Amino acid sequence: MRNPFLRWFIPADTNEPFVPNAKFQHPAVAPEITVDHFNLSIDGAQILKDVCVKLPANKITCIIGPSGCGKSTLLKSLNRLSDSIEGVKTSGDIRLGDQSIVNCSESDLVELRRRIGLVPQRPTPLPMSIFGNIAYGCKIHGLKGRRQLKKIVHHYLKVVGLWDEVKDRLGNPATRLSIGQQQRLCLARSLAVEPEFILADEATSALDPVSSKTIEDLFVKLKKQYSIIMVTHTLRQALRIADYVVFIYMGEVIEVGDAKQVFENPQHELTKKYLSGAIS
Amino acid sequence: MNKLRIIKDRATGAIMATITIVALLLVIVMGIGLYLKSAPILAEHSLWDLLTASSWRPFKNEFGFLPFFMGTIWVTLIAITIALPLSLLTAIYLTEYAHRIVKRFVFPALDILASLPSVIYGVWGTLIIVPWISDTLAPHFVDFSAGYTTLAAGIVLSIMVLPLLVSLFVELFSSVSDELRAASYSLGSTRWQTAISVVTKKSLPGIFAAVVLAISRALGETIAVLMVCGNLPQIPHSLFDACYPLPALIANNYGEMLSLPLYEAALMFAALILFFVVLLFNVTSRVILYRIEKQQ
Incomplete structure (x- = not known):
């Protein structure tokens, strides 16, 4: 029997084309992220040294490098989640388009993070329902109205291919989904506030091979509308989906370029060594 | 050689199990003891009469426990109503907003507050809260109040359970993973939104358990309440009426006037009520907590 409460979660007309809320319109030209002489230290230990790199729009950029080289820290700096690390100090600048991320006010930061x-690396469903997880981002930015939220949830769950799997239990706690489903839910949750960039910190490392393949395919599909920056451990994954590669070693950017060029014809000795597996 | 250590292992296991069971039995034995001691009064008056009558005249053989029962409930309710929002906000500030230097000063201060003997709170209440109510607050609402009121007891009690609640909440909120916070922040939420929708929501069962603990403590608090509550056996009809909670009744009168018939039994019966209120309260909250946890 069909659950009568589903009306509370499912939009009346599911065939209607979806238009994101006016608050979440992308700019006409997709911006780039520019990292400009960026340094970061934690309690005096230098983690990132004079990083200068441009992260292109509408591409999948993979940040690669051995563990502990600072790639996750760089990723965290891009949306200032690095603020919460105790004893962190930064200099230099990071910009999204023309807007500085490093030197911005608290209110700009909230919008920048959107x-x-x-x-995340491991799926982190928020302590609410499946529906609530997707709607959360919209709600905190002041979107109201059940009709609108229903449409948003429907659309983004469709985008990540989760709709048919969960449409009968949208009110259930999100923690009851499988790990792979949770990760797609997290992706849908991020997409629901229409970000221009998506940061993925080893987003497939906690998943089984089938689920990771699904996420990878989604990233490839999504790069037409969003710019994606991925930190990855697995060179093979970078080979499969990267358009652009940043190689970091000991906190310094060693080599940057198109994936084809970096993988097939690396310019730097360290990159060659890393790609051949001599350093890891 | 080998045998000896196995015997040792078994022996210690048995001893520890016995000690644990004895501690459990103690609760039951105490309950039975209180019941036996209060049996004389139960033989003479019906349980229903004792619990619903409101006149307390031991000399005339009238024992109504309703005023004391209501006094206990009122004082506890006021204390939790004041302490819960304050402690939640303090804990959110400490875990989500405060710089680590602030935490370094606040935590020891809270520990000191939590470990002060309750007599000190009683004295403080008598010297500060009682005159404040009598001179400043009460004149706005009633003609006259001596200051020794239900409200005074509630305020003093709320300040006593505050540090307990804050430290429990801080513990809870700190155990919420930073990944969850990062997920919320990366959607563009403010600290307040994250604190309310993610951190407190995630800790809801824990918050419930902490409140239960605080209420249990408030129900039994004796000295500080006794010093400020006014000790009049009446059902408080406003915050500015004096009241007389059960623990205060027992502490004030035990050892005196025991020549009166049934008086000792009456005090034992007061203890029995308190015992059952706390027991019942804890058991129900366990059940509710179990349900909430299962749902999450």
Whole structure:
């Protein structure tokens, strides 16, 4: 029997084309992220040294490098989640388009973080329902009205291919989903506030091979509308989906370029060594 | 050689199990003891009469426990109503907003507050809160109040359970993973939104358990309440009426006037009520907590 409460979650007309809320319109030209002589230290230990790099729009950029080289820290700096690390000090600048991320007010930061979404390493469903997880981002930015939220939830769950799997239990706690489903839910949650950039910190490392493949395919599909920056451990994954590659070693950017060029014809000795597996 | 250590292992296991069971039995034995001691009064008056009558005249053989029962409930309710929002906000500030230097000063201060003997709170209440109510607050609402009121007891009690609640909440909120906060922040939420929708929501069962603990403590608090509550056996009809909670009744009168018939039994019966209120309260909250946890 069909659950009568589903009306509370499912929009009346599911065939209607979806238009994001006016608050979440992308700018006409997709912006780039520019990292400009950026330094970061934690309790005096230098983690990132004079990082200068441009992260292009509408591409999948993979940040690669051995563990502990600072790639996750760089990613966290891009949406200032690095603020919460105790004893952190930064200099230099990071910009989204023309807007500085490093030197911005608290109110700008909230809007900047909306424009730069995050897919975490391990899935982190918020302590609410499946519906609530997707609607959360919209609600905190002041979107109201059940009709509108229903449409948003429907649309983004469709985008990540989760709709048919969960449409009968949208009111259930999100923690009851499988890990792979949770990760797609997290992706849908980020997409729901229409970010321009999506940061993914080893977003597939906790998943089984099938689920990781699904996420990878989604990223490839999504790069037409969103710019994606991925930190990855697995070179093979970078080979599969990267358009652009940033190689970091000991907190310094060693080599940057198109994936084809970096993988097939690396310019730097360290990159060659890393790609051949001599350093890891 | 090998045998010896296995025997040792078994022996210690048995001893520890016995000690644990004895502690459990103690609760039951105390309950039975209180019941036996209060049996004389239960033989003479019906349970219903004792619990619903409101006149307390031991000399005339009238024992109504309703005023004391209501006094206990009122004082506890006021204390939690004041302490809960204050402690939640303090804990949110400490975990989500405060710089680590602030935390370094506040935590020891809270520990000191939590470990002060309750007599000190009683004295403080008598010297500060009672005159404040009598001179400043009460004239706005009633003609006259001596200051020794239900409200005074509630305020003093709320300040006593505050540090307990804050430290429990801080513990709870700190155990919420930073990844969850990061997920919320990366959607563009403010600290307040994250604190309310994610951190407190995630800790809801814990918050419930902490409040239960605080209420249990408030129900039994004796000295500080006794010093400021006015000790009049009446059902308080406003915050500015004096009241007389059960623990205060027992502490004030035990050892005196025991020559009166049934008086000792009456005090034992007061203890029995308190015992059952706390027991019932804890058991129900366990059940509710279990349900909430299962739902999450």
